[in-house]
Amino acid sequence: MTQPLIQLQGVTRVYHAGNLAVPVLHGIDLAIHPGEYAVLMGRSGSGKSTLMNILGLLDRPTQGTYHLLGQDITALDDDAISALRGRTIGFVFQSFHLLNHLTIEQNVGLPMEYQGASARARHARATELLERVGLTHRLGHRPNQLSGGERQRVAIARALSNNPSVLLADEPTGNLDTAAQQRILDLFAQLHTQDRLTLVMVTHDPAIGAAASRLIRITDGRITS
Amino acid sequence: MSAPLALVRSFTQLRTNPLRTLLTLLGMVFGVGSVVAMMSIGEGAQREILQNIEAMGAANLHIQARPVPDAELGDTVNDSVGLARADLQTLQELVPGVQEIAYRKKLPLNVTSLNLPTPRLAPFAVSHNLTRVHGLPIAHGRPLLQSDFTFQRRVVLLGHDLARDAFKDPAAALGQRLRIEYAWFEVVGVLAPRTALGGDLPIDPRIYNDALLIPFDTAAAELHPPPAYGELDLLSLRVPTTQDTLPAKRAATPVLRALHGGVEDFEAVAPEEILQQRQATQALLNLVLIAIAAISLLVGGIGVMNIMLANIMERIHEIGLRRAVGARRSDIRNQFLLEATLLCVIGGLLGILLGNAASFTVAAIIDLPIAFAWESMLIAFAISATVGVIFGLVPALRAARINPIQALQGE
Numbered sequence: 001m002t003q004p005l006i007q008l009q010g011v012t013r014v015y016h017a018g019n020l021a022v023p024v025l026h027g028i029d030l031a032i033h034p035g036e037y038a039v040l041m042g043r044s045g046s047g048k049s050t051l052m053n054i055l056g057l058l059d060r061p062t063q064g065t066y067h068l069l070g071q072d073i074t075a076l077d078d079d080a081i082s083a084l085r086g087r088t089i090g091f092v093f094q095s096f097h098l099l100n101h102l103t104i105e106q107n108v109g110l111p112m113e114y115q116g117a118s119a120r121a122r123h124a125r126a127t128e129l130l131e132r133v134g135l136t137h138r139l140g141h142r143p144n145q146l147s148g149g150e151r152q153r154v155a156i157a158r159a160l161s162n163n164p165s166v167l168l169a170d171e172p173t174g175n176l177d178t179a180a181q182q183r184i185l186d187l188f189a190q191l192h193t194q195d196r197l198t199l200v201m202v203t204h205d206p207a208i209g210a211a212a213s214r215l216i217r218i219t220d221g222r223i224t225s
Numbered sequence: 226m227s228a229p230l231a232l233v234r235s236f237t238q239l240r241t242n243p244l245r246t247l248l249t250l251l252g253m254v255f256g257v258g259s260v261v262a263m264m265s266i267g268e269g270a271q272r273e274i275l276q277n278i279e280a281m282g283a284a285n286l287h288i289q290a291r292p293v294p295d296a297e298l299g300d301t302v303n304d305s306v307g308l309a310r311a312d313l314q315t316l317q318e319l320v321p322g323v324q325e326i327a328y329r330k331k332l333p334l335n336v337t338s339l340n341l342p343t344p345r346l347a348p349f350a351v352s353h354n355l356t357r358v359h360g361l362p363i364a365h366g367r368p369l370l371q372s373d374f375t376f377q378r379r380v381v382l383l384g385h386d387l388a389r390d391a392f393k394d395p396a397a398a399l400g401q402r403l404r405i406e407y408a409w410f411e412v413v414g415v416l417a418p419r420t421a422l423g424g425d426l427p428i429d430p431r432i433y434n435d436a437l438l439i440p441f442d443t444a445a446a447e448l449h450p451p452p453a454y455g456e457l458d459l460l461s462l463r464v465p466t467t468q469d470t471l472p473a474k475r476a477a478t479p480v481l482r483a484l485h486g487g488v489e490d491f492e493a494v495a496p497e498e499i500l501q502q503r504q505a506t507q508a509l510l511n512l513v514l515i516a517i518a519a520i521s522l523l524v525g526g527i528g529v530m531n532i533m534l535a536n537i538m539e540r541i542h543e544i545g546l547r548r549a550v551g552a553r554r555s556d557i558r559n560q561f562l563l564e565a566t567l568l569c570v571i572g573g574l575l576g577i578l579l580g581n582a583a584s585f586t587v588a589a590i591i592d593l594p595i596a597f598a599w600e601s602m603l604i605a606f607a608i609s610a611t612v613g614v615i616f617g618l619v620p621a622l623r624a625a626r627i628n629p630i631q632a633l634q635g636e
């Protein structure tokens with residue numbers, strides 16, 4: 001058995017609203033192995049996004065441990081976590097989050113800027129990735145000239161630019177029509193089967209869950225299957 | 226992120242909203258512009274003072290006759306005969322460092338053969354060395370010679386403007402004869418023009434542009450016998466350097482007072498002293514200008530801070546996204562700090578242009594002396610960068626502290 005890429009043990013997350021403690025995650029134990037395509041399902045408010053934020057190093061567990069690539073992240077300071085996040089995690093958001101004042105190519109290369117990549121390297125990588133998502137002809141355009149589906153493909157290219165260990169997608173097709181949605185899901189499936197990329201995706205749609213190699217159900221902050 | 230890339234990205238960001246960028250810049254443009262304009266004008270005033278003092282002979286101590294009120298004149302004349310050639314010998318002996326002494330007396334003038342109004346003319350009876358001591362180059366002809374005095378020759382030197390207006394061409398005045406009161410004089414020389422230098426110094430060199438300079442001895446013999454009181458208006462004591470004018474003044478004052486029977490009917494003016502007074506005035510003015518500049522820059526800086534704070538709210542998603550793709554807090558801080566600084570520096574550069582344009586325009590219109598103050602450009606640049614850092618820091622730190630999850634969700 002390979003070492004898990006992601007290993008959570010007894011992770012809880014408690015929000016504080018005023019002096020009221022709101023526990024959202026209750027003792028999550030979860031291991032995700034390299035090459036897995038995991039789909040996270042659960043009702044709205046069950047804590048999926050909260051868990052994804054912890055997995056993506058945007059948030060820290062209130063209690064419990066998180067090992068990413070065998071490294072205990074609770075021991076890291078903010079700068080080290082940011083650097084690790086940039087190198088190992090790729091995010092795909094429901095609302096794309098592209099920067100309108102940059103070109104498509106620059107948006108794709110953005111994560112590389114924080115890794116000190118040269119302009120030449122960024123250009124080469126962005127070209128390669130935009131070809132991969134079928135948007136080579138859009139290189140110099142701005143995000144607001146693109147359709148929703150195209151934007152999300154740009155966002156996926158961006159998420160891949162630093163060659164991440166895991167791609168985290170929180171309801172990536174929530175803002176898209178069926179055709180665009182299918183294209184994104186095909187892309188994910190391809191990344192999973194061809195590139196052996198590790199994927200964790202949140203979705204409401206049971207049909208989408210079927211394509212995954214693994215289904216994780218979360219109910220009221222607990223993993224139920 | 227590398228520094229050049231960060232700079233390019235900041236430019237891109239500022240370009241996305243040019244109108245807002247421009248409006249934000251305005252405070253800085255006017256702040257820095259006023260600093261530069263004021264410094265150019267200040268520098269110009271400073272140079273004018275120096276030129277002026279240079280022109281009247283920076284190494285001269287001038288002793289002017291001080292007019293005595295008519296009521297006191299009766300008493301005064303019992304003790305003093307006013308400034309007179311009799312003073313020269315004693316001053317020469319008792320004031321250390323005096324190399325030579327020139328003198329002059331303004332003459333009354335009723336009629337001349339010149340086709341010019343007499344009030345315009347400035348006739349002086351002068352010592353033979355006056356043109357040398359007051360630094361008046363001879364453009365045509367010759368200076369006054371010792372022999373002109375010895376033989377009381379009826380010769381005259383003309384100022385440039387006077388010669389030009391009376392004889393069409395200054396050079397044509399040479400050898401011409403002209404009548405002053407009832408005697409005929411030959412023009413033996415014409416002075417070089419003295420350029421406009423606004424001045425309230427005892428010797429404004431411009432008065433020589435309309436001068437008739439007549440050997441003192443000739444004037445005494447042929448025109449007006451010297452009055453019993455006030456034979457001379459002005460003595461100029463030549464000393465080695467400007468710095469020697471103040472000691473010379475201290476030495477000359479008691480000597481003259483003694484010679485004049487204790488009557489202070491004279492006034493000694495040292496250029497060094499005027500220079501110091503003017504510089505003190507200028508320093509005070511500079512202080513006021515600095516205060517104005519500081520206020521404008523404060524306003525400009527607050528404008529930049531305000532816009533940067535608004536920027537954070539508008540670009541909250543961008544901040545969250547950047548954090549998500551690996552930006553550290555310090556990267557966010559630097560990004561916003563750089564943008565604010567760039568904004569201020571661009572404003573500063575525009576301000577430098579505006580300030581110079583404004584001061585040169587004003588100078589051209591109201592004939593104010595100004596000078597291109599190179600230091601002011603550097604100072605303005607440094608100031609605008611500093612304002613950017615100071616006023617950019619608060620927004621930058623705030624942007625850096627934002628929680629990435631809230632930023633990504635943020636409205």
Ligand SMILES: Nc1ncnc2c1ncn2[C@@H]1O[C@H](COP(=O)(O)OP(=O)(O)O)[C@@H](O)[C@H]1O
Pocket residue numbers: 015016017022024042043044045046047048049050051
């Ligand atoms: N910053 C927060 N402060 C307080 N409560 C929060 C915060 N973020 C999320 N929650 C609460 O945590 C619960 C889970 O939220 P979330 O993880 O976004 O659910 P999901 O993504 O499954 O819909 C919700 O009840 C939500 O109201």
Ligand SMILES: [Mg+2]
Pocket residue numbers: 048049050
């Ligand atoms: Mg959610």
